[in-house]
Amino acid sequence: MSQMEPQSDEIQLKQAIGRxxxxxxxxxxxxxxxxxxxxQQSPAARSTVLRMPLSPAPSLNFAGLAGLAIAAGMLxxxxxxxxxxLNGSSSSxxxxxxxxPGEVANSFVYRHDxxxxxxxxxxxxxxxxxxxxxxxxxxSAELNVPVVATPIDGWLFAGAGRCRVxxxxxxxxxxxxxxxxxxxxxxxxxxxxxxxxxxxYEATLNGHPLxxxxxxxxxxxxxxYAADDSISPAQVKDIRDKLRDNFPAVAVDSLAPxxxxxxx
Amino acid sequence: xKPNRAEFEKLALEQLDTLYRLARRxxxxxxxxxxxxxETYLRALKAQDGFVLQEYGIRPWLLRIxxxxxxxxxxxxxxxxxxxxxxxxxxxxxxxxxxxPINLASNDAMDERLVKAxxxxxxxxxxxxxxxxxxxxxxxxxxxxxxxxxxTVMSRLHRARARLSQQLHxxxxxxxxxxx
Numbered sequence: 001m002s003q004m005e006p007q008s009d010e011i012q013l014k015q016a017i018g019r020x021x022x023x024x025x026x027x028x029x030x031x032x033x034x035x036x037x038x039x040q041q042s043p044a045a046r047s048t049v050l051r052m053p054l055s056p057a058p059s060l061n062f063a064g065l066a067g068l069a070i071a072a073g074m075l076x077x078x079x080x081x082x083x084x085x086l087n088g089s090s091s092s093x094x095x096x097x098x099x100x101p102g103e104v105a106n107s108f109v110y111r112h113d114x115x116x117x118x119x120x121x122x123x124x125x126x127x128x129x130x131x132x133x134x135x136x137x138x139x140s141a142e143l144n145v146p147v148v149a150t151p152i153d154g155w156l157f158a159g160a161g162r163c164r165v166x167x168x169x170x171x172x173x174x175x176x177x178x179x180x181x182x183x184x185x186x187x188x189x190x191x192x193x194x195x196x197x198x199x200x201y202e203a204t205l206n207g208h209p210l211x212x213x214x215x216x217x218x219x220x221x222x223x224x225y226a227a228d229d230s231i232s233p234a235q236v237k238d239i240r241d242k243l244r245d246n247f248p249a250v251a252v253d254s255l256a257p258x259x260x261x262x263x264x
Numbered sequence: 265x266k267p268n269r270a271e272f273e274k275l276a277l278e279q280l281d282t283l284y285r286l287a288r289r290x291x292x293x294x295x296x297x298x299x300x301x302x303e304t305y306l307r308a309l310k311a312q313d314g315f316v317l318q319e320y321g322i323r324p325w326l327l328r329i330x331x332x333x334x335x336x337x338x339x340x341x342x343x344x345x346x347x348x349x350x351x352x353x354x355x356x357x358x359x360x361x362x363x364x365p366i367n368l369a370s371n372d373a374m375d376e377r378l379v380k381a382x383x384x385x386x387x388x389x390x391x392x393x394x395x396x397x398x399x400x401x402x403x404x405x406x407x408x409x410x411x412x413x414x415x416t417v418m419s420r421l422h423r424a425r426a427r428l429s430q431q432l433h434x435x436x437x438x439x440x441x442x443x444x
Contacts, residue, residue: 013425017397020378026284030298034280034305038273103306110302114295167303167337 029113036206037106099201100212100221101194107166109208112183112223121159121174132173135160136248139171139186145218146248147171147186152239155182166192180226182236184243189219200244202237209233211240215247265317272312275322276305282323282399283330289394290334290387300337304330320405327409331391381431389424396421 026034115121122129127138136149139160148171151157155175163172168191175182189195201212201221207229212221222240224231267275283304287297307329308315315325382390391410395401403421407414 013428014397014400016375016378017382017393020375020382021289021394021398023398024281024285024288026280026301027298030284030301031280033302035277037302037305038277038309103309107302107306114298164299167299167306167333 033106033110037103099199100203100210101192102205104166104192104194105203105205105210108183108185108210108221108223109205111163111165111170111172111185112181112208112225115161115163115172115174115183116181116225121161121172123159123161123163129159130157132157135171135173140248143169143171143186143188143218145186145188146216147218148184148220148243148248149173149186150243150246150248152182152184152242168192179228180224180231182225182231182239183221183223185219185221185223187219187221189214189217192219195219200240202233204233209236211237213240213244215244220244220247267315267317269312272315272322275317276308276326279323279326283326285398286327286330286391286394287334289390290331300330300334303333307333320402320408323399323401324405324408327395327405328411331410377432378428381428384431385424385427389420389427392417392420393424 124135124138128134132149132151136147139147139149139162142162149160152175155177158174158176158181160171160173163170163185165172165185165187168187170185170187170191173184175184189197195214197214197217199214201210201214203210208223208225209231210221210223211233212219214220220240220243222236222243224236224239280301283301284297287300287304288294291297291300304326308326311329315322382393385393392406395406395409396403401409403414403417406417410417412420
């Protein structure tokens with residue numbers, strides 16, 4: 001089968017397949033997200049690349065002054081990144097806040113927005129979706145970390161789903177209040193980069209306040225949004241604080257096996 | 265040649281439509297496809313230091329990231345495309361390369377049937393035929409993207425066409441478009 005001169009039936013077949021499968025462009029909102037994600041590649045995200053070669057005693061791998069010079073350069077680069085982080089200055093125009101890597105924050109926001117468009121977010125098969133305790137038990141066992149699933153004052157629970165964040169499974173509970181939407185994600189820390197235990201994170205990304213805490217092997221992230229900006233970072237932080245203070249004392253090992261399912 | 269960051273980002277963004285289309289083909293779900301594209305870009309941005317611009321540009325490199333990502337995701341979830349040996353694929357297809365039995369140029373009913381016939385192809389065949397027909401990739405690009413030898417690309421394409429030919433022949437007979 002030569003590629004030099006396509007036969008007429010090859011061309012015809014290509015055209016027919018083109019008609020059958022179509023040649024759709026990526027949706028505009030995806031394009032915006034990808035563009036935004038590229039812009040938001042912060043020094044915090046890139047610093048992991050810089051840090052990696054330093055950890056296993058670099059001087060052992062370098063010979064003489066050249067090695068020292070390279071090591072010094074790397075340390076300088078790391079120092080600059082660290083200084084930028086300590087100053088709270090980010091290269092990202094959209095991400096405000098510290099700690100949460102920009103791409104992870106973006107992934108939470110993306111998932112929140114995508115799920116808000118669903119007509120119904122009761123997505124857990126084999127589980128009573130309206131029972132928060134059933135959701136918590138099943139999803140905790142499935143993810144192997146405690147899952148936060150609790151009523152939130154003033155908010156209507158709009159369903160739970162197995163949803164991917166950063167490409168990894170999370171338990172995603174969605175709440176609504178008038179025109180506002182709120183997500184509570186529970187995801188194993190091991191799924192995410194640069195997350196340490198027992199730490200609070202706050203950020204605002206593209207009009208979405210985020211507040212998260214890490215505990216007991218999980219990262220718990222609250223994301224809010226209202227088109228009219230009526231939900232504030234302080235509100236989201238307050239909700240995060242309440243969730244953290246009432247963190248479920250769930251022994252994951254004692255839970256019944258979860259219902260394995262597909263993550264979207 | 266190693267592109268600088270700005271060049272890399274420009275090159276990568278130019279492939280968004282291609283990646284999205286393949287993601288739709290692999291996942292058959294709009295939301296999952298968007299996730300897959302996003303994850304592909306995240307991985308690509310992380311790996312950009314190792315990228316070197318070669319003959320076919322950035323496209324096969326990005327497609328390879330996406331394909332590997334989807335393969336590992338599918339294996340993890342025990343759903344989606346499973347690795348299928350070419351011998352198994354071969355047994356599902358005709359060994360005889362048949363000419364396309366009917367005129368595909370302008371037949372709406374046949375387009376619908378073609379969609380079904382295409383969708384019924386094994387995922388490995390679909391990826392190859394998608395990259396060949398929709399993205400106009402060369403065999404070498406497809407081989408690079410799917411990490412298979414170029415001969416495998418050619419044989420998969422050949423078998424996919426044979427299978428389509430077989431199916432569409434039957435459909436065309438059913439529709440009375442051609443006689444056996």
